[in-house]
Amino acid sequence: MNPGDTMKFNSAWSVWLAVPLIAMSVAACSKTNVSRIDPGSVTDLSGRWNDTDSRLVAAELIDQSLNGGWLDRYADANGGAAPPVIVGEFRNRSSEHIPVRTFVGDLENAFVNSGAVTLVAGGNERDEVRDEREDQQYNARAGTRAGLGQELGARYMLQGELQSIEDEETSRGVVGSRSEKIVFYQVDARMVDLESNVVVWAGQHKIKKYIERPPLGL
């Protein structure tokens, strides 16, 4: 191998070594950008159910339930008292995985913070409290034990469900495929009298989304 060949060989090797090294160093320098943004802002990325939809539903149900005449009618018939309500099941009957507890939690917060509704714990939360109360009967000092049989019986149960309808079309063109999708969500909530099964309040919110994906991301 003559010196000219050696130089050629070395320069070729240096190119092969340099390319991955540069790529690695670029990758090492690139940072993940995280910013805290306003939770009230509308940020749609994929078009699926997101925090904005949850907040829209919560705001609407809060407004409808707290301004429904049922609260005044209950107060009139019960010396101004707030109705004791237990939150039952909110069923997700849509095709997506939707965490319904986000807007149900917002609704519960609004009930408690407004003072218009007396919220009674239900489900797992209630079981946990009962376990603790039971434990106190054996382990807590007499004067500090939570009494048994003193729970407040709810008069109403809040129930609801979420449903969705989808309509989608994809058209293939020269520059790629273009898809259009309509997603319709409907959330229904009902306040049911536990004694008579009368529905004293019914609330609803509908969201219709148009999701368009142009060809080649144009």
Add this chain to the structure above:
Amino acid sequence: MDERMKMFSAALLVGALTLSGGCAKKHVNEQPIIEQGDRVDDGSYAVAEARDRVEERQRQAADQRDIEAEALATCEGDVCDAVVRDEVWLGMNETQVLAATGTTEAAWSIRRSGGSTVMTPRDVGMMPSDAVGAVTMVQLAGGAVSRYGYQESQGVRLVSTPDQATTEGRAAEMAEALLREGDELAAAGRLDAALDRYDRASILAPDDPLIDYRVASVLDKALRPLEALIQYELFLHRLDLERIEARGEASARLAEAIALAQQRIVILERSR
């Protein structure tokens, strides 16, 4: 000829355009109502408004406390006890009824005519209630409660005498209503449902042998002879036969039941 060809070509072109227009996809041209970067209400305004209304209601609840104070200041004996127990009672005045039910006049539709007053719930869906149950109506004569009614599962239960207001009186009234309902169900051929009502009535009125007779007859009709036989025998066993005199309507009814029960026992025993 050329002219014809031109016209034919033009017609073909228009037709093709129409067809392609018909097949073209329908685009959605609705304007968005919420855009990326907008802000969404979190319902805090509705919560604040509701809180204001609750505060207003709490101010009104002070009126309720005044009602309770006045009710207790003007009561005597049983009426006082009933106000404390939150229970409507015969002899109460209007204020004491409001105190016992924890309501203000807003919850009632009140009609006054001469010395008589009738209070009925303003909203049937949200009836005022006392410690016993939902109160469907209160009638006052001369300013004192003379009659009142409760919404029970078997219908309205009226209280117009002190006996009916006691626990025993209430149980007797409810048993009576259950028996009435059971009789109707038995007559309609719904024997299982009738048995259920008679069973419930027997808990409320355990000393009434006629309930056993009713149970026996329904079991007999339901073709359950062994159970019917036991019930007929129980019915006869529980009767103090020597004390029965076939005088008066009630006794005559009982005597007839005894005769029928004995007759059925003979038949059922023979068929075993």
